[in-house]
Amino acid sequence: MARQAPILDEFLGGIAVQIQNRDGAKLQDFLQIEPPLSDAYQRLIQELRERYPPGPQSDSDLLQRCETLVPRTKGGSSWTAFPTFMKLYFTFLRDVNTDNLLDTYNQLKALLNQCVIALGDSQMGVIVLPTVLYLSKVLAKLAMGLDRRPELIAHILRIEGAMDNDESTEKVTLVEQSANVVREAFIKCLTDRTGTPGPQGKPEGKRVGIYLMANLCLKLLFQCGKLRNAEQMFASITAQSPPLAHFPASQRVTYLYYLGRYLFSNNLFYPALIALQAAYDQCHRQAISQRHLVLAYLIPCNIIMGRFPSRKLLQRPEANGLTDQFEQLCRLIVRGDYIAFREYLSPSSPAAEWFARKGILLTLRNRCEIMVWRSFCRKVFIHSGFHGDPQAQAQRGPPPYLYLEKLTVATRWLQSQHRQTQRPNGISHATPEFHFYGSQIIPEAIDxxxxxxxxxxxxxxxxxxxxxxxxxxxxxxxxxxxxxxxxxxxxxxxxxxxxxxxxxxxxxxxxxxxxxxxxxxxxLLMEEVESILASLLTQGLMRGYLTHRNPRFAIPGARLRGALPTGFPNIWETIFAREKDDDNVPGWVRPPPPGPLGAAGGGRVVNLSGARPVGVQ
Structure with missing residues (x-):
C-alpha cells in the first residue's frame, strides 16, 4: 500500500520535470544538502522520518518511489543508477547527524559514489554532472576541514584504530579518499565520447566537466601531499582532453596554477614558469587573492632561474605579503654570504615557516645556494682576481684568472665573521668550531x-x-x-x-x-671549493676552465667583452637560451598549429635550415 507523502510527491514531481527537460543546473538546485536548509527541506525531512523511518522495508519503498523518475524501456529502466542515488539522497537527509562528522563524511562519500555511477550513463549521465560537482565540493570542504582540525574526530579514529591494528598498509586520509572519488568522476568526464575526441574537438556533453573535476581533485591531492597520484591525471589529459583554450578562464587559470605547482615540485622549472606565467596573465586584475596565490610560486620559480622580481611587481596589490620574504632572499643571493643564506632558510629561522608552509623551502635552499656561491666567487674575482693586462698584446697576455687559494681565504674570513655574532638581546654566541671530518664550508656542529x-x-x-x-x-x-x-x-x-x-x-x-x-x-676546503666551481662551470653559470696543479679559475676569450661578462654570464639569459627551444608544457593541451603540418595532426615544427640537398653526402 502506497504511503501518503504529499511533500515528497511534490519534490519528486519537480525532479521528474528537470530530468525530462535534461536541465542539470536546476536538478542540482533541487538536491541541496548543506546546512542550513530552508523550511521546505525541513518539512521534507520531517515527513521522511514519519512516513519512511529507517529500516529495510522503508528504504525499499523509497527506491520504488524513485524508480518512477526515469523513463522505462521494454527491458526495464534505462537509468538504474539514478533511482538508487535518489534513495540515498533521501536517506541521507533523514539519517544524517552532523554531531558525528566522521559518519556524515562516510554517508556523503557513499552518496557521491552513487552519483558518479549515475554520471557514467552514456545517454542521461550528463544531467547529474552539476550535482556531482556540487557534492564533490561539499565532500572536499568537509574532508579538508577535518584534516585541519583532526581533534574533532580523534576519539572516533582511536576507536577505529583499536579495531584495526593492521600496520602493514598505509592509512588513507579522508582527503585522499575524497580525491579518489572525485578522480572517478574526472575519468568519466574525460572518457565521454560526445563530440569530436582529441585536440581537434571542443568540449561537449560530460567533457565540459573535465577541468572542473580535475581542479577539485588536484586541490585535494595538494592538500594531502599525494602529488604522485596527479601524474596519471596529467598524462590522461594530454592524451584525451580538448585544448584548454576552449574552457572558461576560471577553469584555465586554476588548472594552470596547479599544473605549475606540480611541475615546480618536480624540478621542471621552465615549464612551471610558462604555466604559472600564463595563469597570472589570464587571471582577472580584480582577483587579487588568486593572483597572490600564483605569484607565491611564480616569483620563486623565476628566482631559481636567475630572474629576480622588480620593485614595481612587488608593489602591486597582489604582491602584498610577499615582499619581505623574497626581497631578503634576493639580497642574500646577491651578497654571496652562503652562511647567512643557510641561516635564513634554516628550519629554526622565522622566515622558514612561511616558505615551508608554501612547500618551497627545500627547493629554494637546494637550488639557490649555487647562485650564492657564484655571487661569492664573482665578488672575490672583482677584488682579488687578475682582470688582464690592457697594455699587453692580446696574443701574448695571459687570460683573466683567479687563484682558488684566495677563494679559500675569503671563505675562512666569511666563517670568522659569523663565528662571533650578536643576538638582539645583546648575548653573543659562537658558532660551532670547524672539524677535520665533514664539510669545511658548513659551520655546523659535528653529528x-x-x-x-x-x-x-x-x-x-x-x-x-x-x-x-x-x-x-x-x-x-x-x-x-x-x-x-x-x-x-x-x-x-x-x-x-x-x-x-x-x-x-x-x-x-x-x-x-x-x-x-x-x-x-x-x-679539504680547497677540494670543496674546486668542486663548487666545477659545478658552476658544468651548469654554465660560469665560463672558463680550472687548473688543478696550480689551482686557478681562468677566463679565456675575455678580450672583446671583458672578464666579468665573459666569466660570469647572466644566469637568466643562460638558462633561457638553453630552454627556449622547447616550450612544451606537459599536461597543457594546446590547439595544433595552423597550416598543413597542424592539419595532419603532427603538431611539431620541423627545422629544415640545416638540411642538405638530395644526393649530397
Missing part, C-alpha cells in the same frame, strides 16, 4: 654519532660496549648459511673491539699529512 673522531685518544673496549653493545654483542645472529644462532648475553661475536681495529677504520678523507691537521683542513 653526535661521529663525535670523538678528531680526538687522538682511542676509546676503551668498555666504552665501546656501553655505546655499541647491541651491535657488538646481540642476542643472536645469522651465519653464512642463513641459520640463526643464539648468543650468550654479553659475548662479543667478532672478538675484542680494541685498538687493533684501528687499521680497518674507513676514513672517507685523506690521511693527515706531515704538515699537520690545519694543512689538511685547508686541502
Amino acid at each position: 653526535p654519532d661521529f663525535g670523538g673522531l678528531d680526538s687522538s685518544e682511542n676509546p676503551t673496549a668498555q666504552q665501546l660496549l656501553e655505546k655499541f653493545g647491541d651491535y657488538l654483542a646481540p642476542d643472536g645472529f645469522f651465519d653464512e648459511g642463513g641459520h640463526w644462532h643464539d648468543n650468550m648475553p654479553g659475548q662479543l661475536i667478532d672478538g675484542n673491539p680494541g685498538v687493533d681495529y684501528d687499521a680497518f677504520e674507513l676514513d672517507p678523507y685523506a690521511e693527515a699529512t706531515e704538515d699537520g691537521p690545519e694543512a689538511d683542513k685547508q686541502s
